[in-house]
Amino acid sequence: MSEQVHNRLAMVRAERKVSRQSLAEAVGAHYQTIGYIERGQYNPSLDLALKISRFFGLPVEAVFSLEPFRPLTDEVYGRNQP
Numbered sequence: 001m002s003e004q005v006h007n008r009l010a011m012v013r014a015e016r017k018v019s020r021q022s023l024a025e026a027v028g029a030h031y032q033t034i035g036y037i038e039r040g041q042y043n044p045s046l047d048l049a050l051k052i053s054r055f056f057g058l059p060v061e062a063v064f065s066l067e068p069f070r071p072l073t074d075e076v077y078g079r080n081q082p
Contacts, residue, residue, distance in 0.1 A: 005049075006065045010038040011072070012056055027051040 013023060013034075020038075024031040029048060036042035044052065044064070053060040073079065 003043075003066055004040060005043040006040070006068050007037060007044075008063055008069055008072075009034070009052065012058070012063060013038075016056060018056075023052070023055065026055050 013020070020031040020034040023029075024034050027048060028051070033042065033044075033048075037044050037048075049060055049064050053063050056063065
């Protein structure tokens with residue numbers, strides 16, 4: 001069984017005002033696949049993760065991680081440092 005891939009895809013999409021449909025069309029995926037990824041119900045292939053990251057102009061590790069992401073406010077404001 002594969003490890004869960006955590007992501008910030010929904011947050012990035014919302015911030016950039018990109019619909020699931022628009023993102024899906026741009027990366028060659030089905031819009032439902034984007035929803036499954038956002039909800040953690042499906043791990044994207046490496047190819048798809050890289051295409052999504054490239055679409056947003058972000059490094060792949062800014063969108064996807066094998067470890068749960070810390071809350072963004074903690075990262076920005078330095079709270080709860082490990």
